[in-house]
Amino acid sequence: MVLKTIRSATDKWAHKDGDYAFMFEPYDGDEVIALDCEMTDLDPQKAELVSIAAVKIKGTQVLTSEKLDIKLQKPESLTGDSIKIHRIRGVDLRGGEVLPDALGQLIDFIGNRPIMGYYIDYDITVLNRFIRPRFGFSLPNKTIELSHSYLNKVKRANPELQPDLHFEKIAEKLGVPMVGQRHSALGDAITTALMYVRLLKGPIPTS
Amino acid sequence: MSNEFDLSHPPFDLLNSREQQQLVSSLNIGYFGKDETIIDAGQEGQAVYIVLKGAVVEIDPDVFDKNPESGAIREYAQEDLFGAISIINGTSRYMFRAIEETIAWLLPKTVFLTLLEANEAFATYFQNTLAEKARLLEVRRSEKQGGGDMSSFMLAKVGSSVLREAVILESGTSILDATRTMREQQSDCLLVKSKDNYGMVTRTDLLEGVVLNNMSLDSDICDLASYNLLTVQSEDFLFNALVLMTRHKIQRVVVFDHDTLAGLVELTDVLSFFSSQSHVIGLQIERANNLEELARAAQGTTELINGLVSQGVKIRFAMDLLAALNGRIIAKAYEQLVPEEIRKKTCLLVMGSEGRGEQVLKTDQDNALIIADDLDWPECAQVMEKFTNTLLDFGYPLCPGNIMVSNPEWVMRESEWKKTLNHWSASVEGTGLMNLAIFVDAHAVAGNSRLFKRLQSHLFNSLEGNEVFYSYFAMPLRRFSTPLTFFGGLKNSDGMDIKKGGIFPIVHGIRTMTLQFKIKETNTFLRLEALVEKGLMKKKFADDLAEALAVMSTLRLQQQLKVETGQAALGEDNLVCAVELNKLDRDLLREALHLVKEFKSRMTHRYHLER
Numbered sequence: 001m002v003l004k005t006i007r008s009a010t011d012k013w014a015h016k017d018g019d020y021a022f023m024f025e026p027y028d029g030d031e032v033i034a035l036d037c038e039m040t041d042l043d044p045q046k047a048e049l050v051s052i053a054a055v056k057i058k059g060t061q062v063l064t065s066e067k068l069d070i071k072l073q074k075p076e077s078l079t080g081d082s083i084k085i086h087r088i089r090g091v092d093l094r095g096g097e098v099l100p101d102a103l104g105q106l107i108d109f110i111g112n113r114p115i116m117g118y119y120i121d122y123d124i125t126v127l128n129r130f131i132r133p134r135f136g137f138s139l140p141n142k143t144i145e146l147s148h149s150y151l152n153k154v155k156r157a158n159p160e161l162q163p164d165l166h167f168e169k170i171a172e173k174l175g176v177p178m179v180g181q182r183h184s185a186l187g188d189a190i191t192t193a194l195m196y197v198r199l200l201k202g203p204i205p206t207s
Numbered sequence: 208m209s210n211e212f213d214l215s216h217p218p219f220d221l222l223n224s225r226e227q228q229q230l231v232s233s234l235n236i237g238y239f240g241k242d243e244t245i246i247d248a249g250q251e252g253q254a255v256y257i258v259l260k261g262a263v264v265e266i267d268p269d270v271f272d273k274n275p276e277s278g279a280i281r282e283y284a285q286e287d288l289f290g291a292i293s294i295i296n297g298t299s300r301y302m303f304r305a306i307e308e309t310i311a312w313l314l315p316k317t318v319f320l321t322l323l324e325a326n327e328a329f330a331t332y333f334q335n336t337l338a339e340k341a342r343l344l345e346v347r348r349s350e351k352q353g354g355g356d357m358s359s360f361m362l363a364k365v366g367s368s369v370l371r372e373a374v375i376l377e378s379g380t381s382i383l384d385a386t387r388t389m390r391e392q393q394s395d396c397l398l399v400k401s402k403d404n405y406g407m408v409t410r411t412d413l414l415e416g417v418v419l420n421n422m423s424l425d426s427d428i429c430d431l432a433s434y435n436l437l438t439v440q441s442e443d444f445l446f447n448a449l450v451l452m453t454r455h456k457i458q459r460v461v462v463f464d465h466d467t468l469a470g471l472v473e474l475t476d477v478l479s480f481f482s483s484q485s486h487v488i489g490l491q492i493e494r495a496n497n498l499e500e501l502a503r504a505a506q507g508t509t510e511l512i513n514g515l516v517s518q519g520v521k522i523r524f525a526m527d528l529l530a531a532l533n534g535r536i537i538a539k540a541y542e543q544l545v546p547e548e549i550r551k552k553t554c555l556l557v558m559g560s561e562g563r564g565e566q567v568l569k570t571d572q573d574n575a576l577i578i579a580d581d582l583d584w585p586e587c588a589q590v591m592e593k594f595t596n597t598l599l600d601f602g603y604p605l606c607p608g609n610i611m612v613s614n615p616e617w618v619m620r621e622s623e624w625k626k627t628l629n630h631w632s633a634s635v636e637g638t639g640l641m642n643l644a645i646f647v648d649a650h651a652v653a654g655n656s657r658l659f660k661r662l663q664s665h666l667f668n669s670l671e672g673n674e675v676f677y678s679y680f681a682m683p684l685r686r687f688s689t690p691l692t693f694f695g696g697l698k699n700s701d702g703m704d705i706k707k708g709g710i711f712p713i714v715h716g717i718r719t720m721t722l723q724f725k726i727k728e729t730n731t732f733l734r735l736e737a738l739v740e741k742g743l744m745k746k747k748f749a750d751d752l753a754e755a756l757a758v759m760s761t762l763r764l765q766q767q768l769k770v771e772t773g774q775a776a777l778g779e780d781n782l783v784c785a786v787e788l789n790k791l792d793r794d795l796l797r798e799a800l801h802l803v804k805e806f807k808s809r810m811t812h813r814y815h816l817e818r
Contacts, residue, residue, distance in 0.1 A: 064236055203308075
C-alpha cells in the first residue's frame with residue numbers, strides 16, 4: 001500500500017501536464033468499474049493477456065450497455081494448459097486488438113473511477129506490467145476486492161464463519177446468477193459486478 | 208451461453224436481427240433488494256424491466272394498504288416483462304415492488320420507444336387483449352413444435368372443405384322422377400322445396416316409402432321428406448358439423464350461407480377428411496348392439512382425447528367431441544337397459560361438468576332421472592343400480608357425492624322434482640344450493656326430453672326476480688381466493704388449485720347469470736355467447752373469459768394426464784405449479800387469473816356479495 005501511494009504520487013507529478021493527468025484526479029462520482037482479464041498464466045510476472053472486459057456500475061445498476069470487451073491478438077505464451085482453463089483457442093483470438101490500443105481504450109474507459117474485481121490485484125499487477133512501459137505510469141485507481149468485501153460482511157454478521165471464497169460459491173451464497181459464459185472475461189466481469197451491488201444492498205448470508 | 212438475454216420468446220422474437228442487436232447492446236442490469244420499490248405509482252416509466260431472477264408484484268397502493276390480497280394485481284417472475292405500459296402511458300398507474308431480491312434486465316425507455324416506432328408487430332403485442340395474445344402465442348408454439356398441421360386441419364371451415372352441391376327438386380315431383388334424378392346425379396339424398404321450407408329425402412326414405420308403406424311411384428316426394436333438418440353455417444368449423452352429426456346420429460347436415468342454401472355435408476366425407484380415430488369410436492358406439500361392444504367403444508375415448516389435445520387441437524373442440532361421444536355412450540347404455548315404453552316416460556339427465564360438456568377425461572358420474580307422474584315402474588331402483596354399475600364398468604368413476612341414479616334421492620317423479628327444486632331454491636344453506644347448481648347444468652341425454660324442459664322452465668319461472676336468491680346462489684364464488692401472488696417465491700411455490708381458484712369462479716358466475724336470464728345452454732362457452740347475444744356482457748370481455756377458461760382447462764388437463772401417467776401424485780389433479788410451467792403458459796395463466804379476479808369483482812358487485 002505504501003509503495004503504491006509513493007509510486008502514484010511520483011506518477012501524478014510526472015503526468016501533471018500530460019494526456020493522462022485525469023487519471024490522477026480524485027474521483028467524486030458514484031460509478032465503479034468491474035474488471036476482469038483472462039490470462040495465460042497464474043503467475044502475474046509471466047502471464048500474458050488474452051482478453052480484457054470491464055463494465056460500469058452506477059449505484060445498484062450494472063450498465064452492461066456501457067462495457068468494454070476486448071479480445072487480444074494471440075500472445076506467444078498461449079499454451080495448451082491455459083486453453084483448457086479459458087477454452088479460448090489461438091484461432092479465437094485471430095483478428096483481436098493489438099495490446100497498446102487495447103490498454104489505451106481501457107484507460108480511457110476506466111478513468112479515475114475505482115476498480116472492483118475478484119482477486120483484482122492480480123489483474124491490476126498484470127495490466128501494470130504492460131501499461132507502465134508504454135504509458136509511463138501504473139493504474140493509480142482505488143481498488144475494491146470483492147472477496148474482501150464479502151468476507152468482511154459475512155464475518156461481521158457471524159464471526160465464527162469461515163466462508164468459502166471460491167467465485168462460484170460466493171455467487172451461489174449471494175444468489176447471483178452467472179451471467180454469460182463462465183471464464184469469459186465479460187461474463188465474469190458482469191457476475192462480479194452483480195455480486196458487488198448485491199453486497200451493497202441485500203441480506204448477508206449467515207451460513 | 209447461460210443467462211444471456213433470451214430473444215426467443217415473444218415479444219422479442221418479433222424483432223428483426225438488427226433490432227435485436229440494438230436491444231441487446233442497450234440493456235443494463237438492475238439489482239433490487241427485497242421490498243424495494245422499482246417503479247412508484249404515478250412515476251414516469253424509465254425502462255422496461257425483464258426479470259432475470261426474483262419476483263416482483265404490481266400493486267394498487269390505494270387498495271393495498273387496506274387489503275393486501277386484492278391490492279396485489281399481478282406478479283412477475285423469471286423472464287416476465289413489466290414497465291412497458293408505464294412507458295406507453297407516460298406514467299405508471301400502479302406500483303411495482305420486489306417481493307424478493309430481484310435482478311432484472313433494463314431496456315431503456317428511448318430504445319424501447321424506438322423499437323415500438325420501427326416494428327409494428329412488436330408495438331401491437333403490447334396492446335393485445337388476452338384472446339389475441341393467446342392466439343399469437345399458440346401460433347408460435349405450434350410453429351415451434353412443428354405441429355401446425357393438426358390445428359389448421361381442425362380449423363377447416365364447412366364451406367371450404369367437403370361441401371357437396373345439393374340436388375333440389377320442386378314439390379310435386381314423383382317418387383319415380385326423384386329416383387331417376389338421384390341415379391343420374393349419383394346422389395344418395397336430395398332436397399325438396401315446399402314453400403319456403405326444405406325437406407330431405409334419402410334413398411332409404413324412398414325404399415321404405417315404396418316397399419314398406421306401399422306408396423305408389425307417382426306420389427309426391429314431399430310426403431316422404433323429413434323437415435326437421437339440422438343446419439350449419441358455411442363459415443362454421445367442419446368439426447362442429449361432425450359433433451352435430453355424432454350427437455344426433457345423423458348422416459348429413461344442410462349448409463346455409465346466411466339465409467341461402469349452400470349445399471350438404473355428408474358424414475362419410477367429413478370422416479374421410481378427418482380420417483382420425485374419432486369416427487372409429489363414433490361408429491363403434493352406433494353399431495354396438497350390446498353392453499360389451501359399447502364398453503369397448505367407451506374405453507377408446509380417453510385415448511382419443513389425449514391424442515387430439517397433444518396434437519394441438521383446441522381444448523374446446525376436444526371437449527365438444529368428448530361430450531358428444533359420452534352423451535351417445537350413456538344414452539346407448541340407457542337404451543340397452545331400459546325398455547322403450549319406459550324410456551318414453553322418463554328422462555335421463557347428465558349434470559355437472561358432463562352436463563356442461565366440459566370434461567376432458569372421464570369424470571365422475573353425475574346423473575339423475577325424471578319419471579313421468581303417470582308411470583308405474585316398480586323395477587326402477589333395480590334397473591338404475593344396474594345402470595350405474597354399467598357406467599362404472601365403462602370407466603366412469605362413481606360420484607363421491609353419490610349424485611347418481613342409483614341413489615333414490617336423484618330419481619324422482621316430475622311433481623316431486625318440482626317440490627324439491629322449490630325446496631332447494633328456498634334454502635340458504637350449502638347443500639340445497641349446491642344441488643341446485645348441479646341441476647342447473649343438467650342436460651337431457653336419453654328418454655323424453657320434454658320432461659326436463661318442463662322442469663327447467665318451472666325452475667326459471669319460480670326464481671324470476673328473486674334477487675336475494677341469486678345473491679345466495681352466487682356466494683360460493685368468493686369461497687376460494689384467486690391466488691395472484693402465486694408466482695412469487697418461485698423456488699418454494701406449492702402450486703395452486705386451478706379448479707377452485709380459476710375455473711370454478713368463471714363457471715359458477717356464468718351459471719348464476721344464465722339462471723337469472725333463463726338461458727338454456729349448459730356449456731359455459733355457449734352460455735357466454737348467449738349472454739353476449741342478449742346484450743348482458745360485452746363481447747370482448749366474454750371472449751377473454753372464454754379464452755381464460757380454455758387456458759386453465761388445458762393446464763388442468765395436462766396435470767390430469769400427468770397424474771394418469773404417474774408423473775404427478777394421486778390427488779394432485781388440479782394442482783398447477785408455476786415453476787413447472789414454461790414461459791408461454793405462465794404468461795397466459797397470469798392473464799387468465801387476472802381476468803378471473805376482475806370477473807369475481809364484477810360478480811360481487813352485481814350480486815351484492817360484499818357482506
